[in-house]
Amino acid sequence: MIRYIISICKFEGLLVTRIGFEDHNHDSCVKEALHAAETHCLDRKLQFTKVRRRVLEILLSEHKALGAYDILARLTDEGIGSQPPVAYRALDFLVSHGFVHRIEKMNAYIACTLPGEPHSPAFMICRVCDAVVEAQPPAGDALNQTARDLGFQIENTVLEAEGICPACADEGAAE
Amino acid sequence: MIRYIISICKFEGLLVTRIGFEDHNHDSCVKEALHAAETHCLDRKLQFTKVRRRVLEILLSEHKALGAYDILARLTDEGIGSQPPVAYRALDFLVSHGFVHRIEKMNAYIACTLPGEPHSPAFMICRVCDAVVEAQPPAGDALNQTARDLGFQIENTVLEAEGICPACADEGAAE
């Protein structure tokens, strides 16, 4: 299983990266993830084009949630497309094939930590530092039970929690 | 407990209204709910102003999710304010005091079915007819467990499921 860097949150200058909300140090995730995506697309005859690859790479490298226009700005700097549809199309592709998730609460996008595997992720969003962590809640949760009771057929879910991450909570306590 | 009309979904012309996804018929919910909101505000010395009252009334009457600009259009027609901040301010008030919920996935707003009581609602959104149903999932769900594991302090949650409502599923099957 590939694990990406998910958030840096407060430690940018310290070269400390984090998986989940735990401190952590690593480097090669981006390359691995890109390669995995490439393979995945090859297998399914999906076109992993230059723009799509680059957008995923940006999201993996930044390891945080970015808005479509943040991404577009980077593409523009690099001479790859310069209009909104360029970014939105690439993001749509990446989202629909499970390489990227959209964070509804933030109107932003983040690289998936479990690409290729079907899952219904949940996100923990720190309102102080904007760190976003993808978690995999156990199946058969409350939403599914509720849907069954109502006769509603769920096709996809949005599970997002806003609050305070451990690092920011510690800082707050220290003040 | 007051139960509002939640969705009409496909039956507009038939005078059939629905609570949850079950067919249902009723009338006085709007008045009751408005009165309850008024009382709630009086108790807490909140100003239940003309605009706020009217926006809640619109959402209750429509018993579906409406965008801020849909609401603004109605206000404009009635001569109550005509600029975006009018609608957004009223919606912010109603959301922050629990009379209305925002549906992140739709950038839209819907009247709460359980106003005055603290709760973390979940929404079932039909992608065919746009019906939105508010459900109350049991506490202690997967998100909370996940947050505890991560040391994350949840302040509020977004739980939204997109899919097919029973009525639309039936129609699809009938075709």
Place this chain on the structure above:
DNA sequence: TATTGATATGATATAACGTATCATATATCG
């Protein structure tokens, strides 16, 4: 390898959603 149908990108324009700011008015409370 030329054709063709599907998929992706370029480019322009516009739609939809949301907020900052400052002035004015209304409510609330001592």
Place this chain on the structure above:
DNA sequence: CGATATATGATACGTTATATCATATCAATA
């Protein structure tokens, strides 16, 4: 009544997202 807080009016702008049509590239196959 006067002071303070809260709400509204009004203007302008910022941000997010999509529709549309033209062009280019890819993928399968005759």
